Amino acid sequence: MIPDSEFGYELLVCRYAELAWYPGADPRAEIVSRQLGTQRRRWDTVVIEVDPEAFAARRAFGDRSLDSDLLHVVRDAPEGWEWYRDALPDPGYPWRYVRQAVHRAAGRDLIEKRRRGNRIEIRRIGPYPDWVERIVAIENKPDLDRSAADALADQLAHDVETALADEVWLATEATGDRVEPALLRSMPVEAGILTTGFAVEETRTDGFAVDETAAAVDWLPSDLAPGDPGGRDPETVTRRLEIAERAYGKGWRSYHDTMRPDCRHFELRRAGRALVPHCAAKGRCPTVRECSGSCPEFSPEPPAWRTRGWPIEGGPGKGIRELLERRRGRVRDRVASDRDGF
Known part of the structure; x- marks a missing residue:
């Protein structure tokens, strides 16, 4: 059997992704988190594929995530001392909130600050790296009956249309049928299908187990990233980085x-x-x-x-x-x- 709750299944999918990403191909550096997204859409499992060298540079900024206000300060902090209002782009909201973020960033040793007269000057401790390569969203549904499939089809279609993630997957428990039910449901063709085999006959736990071979790819997803590297608008780029930061700080455990x-x-x-x-x-x-x-x-x-x-x-x-x-x-x-x- 599989865990009694979708939550338990979600944890198994997260651990599998941590062990064996990318399914059916060469391993890629990644961090895994869960229950992340935007106000309109929350993904069950999120895989952040990273550049290992840039990720190591990101670790210099600590183990906690950076929220949107801190990112605004840390990403744009100058190499030399400057008044923070000259150094940072206009945030589109009152500067007093930026000043608060400057103090928080300095308190966490993310930047350096000093006071010159009545002005607060800042400088970076190092450049914030471009550490995120791809974002993959996985929707988990161990028992894919028809009603669940109909709801998932709409959710996955939304993910494909918005293309906030680079790939979208559906993870479901294998049934052993000659053709898995997930392939017969009306899912977006752009979404990949991952069938898991966590259930085992005998185990000292609750009848389920995870290792690197516990899933198979039944359908490969389409790459949703724009062909032009600059094809995403700045707002989308920032939202993706905010999701990656939350994944970095939270993890799936x-x-x-x-x-x-x-x-x-x-x-x-x-x-x-x-x-x-x-x-x-x-x-x-x-x-x-x-x-x-x-x-x-x-x-x-x-x-x-x-x-x-x-x-x-x-x-x-x-x-x-x-x-x-x-x-x-x-x-x-x-x-x-x-x-x-x-």
Whole structure:
């Protein structure tokens, strides 16, 4: 079986993408995140293909994401000292908000600032790199019945039309039929189809597992990027960079921020080469909505658990958070280095 919730399936797709991107081809440097997009459209899984050398330069600006205001300052900060209103392009909104962003950027060591008389001058610590090569959006639907397919077709058609992403994919669990149902649905021909084989007969977890061979390409997507490198308008370029920055800061393991790993029933279980949440009280992977302080089964860790020291100093919940954050950091280190195959 596959996880009981689409959330659980989404985590498996994210881990597969982290292990085996690009499907059916040579590996590419990438970071993976989830539940990102714009106000009008949110993607389940987002793959940011990056230039490893430029990505390493991006890491010099820290592990946290840069919001739109910080990007305005960091991308345009001058090489030498200048008054910030001379150095930065007109933002289209009051300069007092830019001044606040300047102070935030300096507080995070993203730029340098100094006061000359009654003016604030800034200069960059280094050029902000062009680290994003491509953005790939993946919509996840493990059980693709007809009603789900109809809704997905409209969503994917919107993604193809707006071309905010360079590629659009549908990920669905393989059925074993001679022709997979995803190929028979009325999906946009520009969208790729990835059939996953996470379900396994025997496992020590919940009947699903992830490795590099756990998916197959049934239909290759079209490249939605404009042929002219300058074909995207500046607003779209900025929106894409904002999405990439959120993906960089968030990653896909950030579910611990919206769930309750401090509950005594919260566990991480191995599913092949993935770790997924498991609720011991429910006996399955919970949804983000279920795993909250309002859950009838929620039981906070006893205070004694948080004072025992190594190996779970601070309690199991804190240990889970630190484990997931370390894994996210290792992925960033791997991408920034020259891995074999890139």
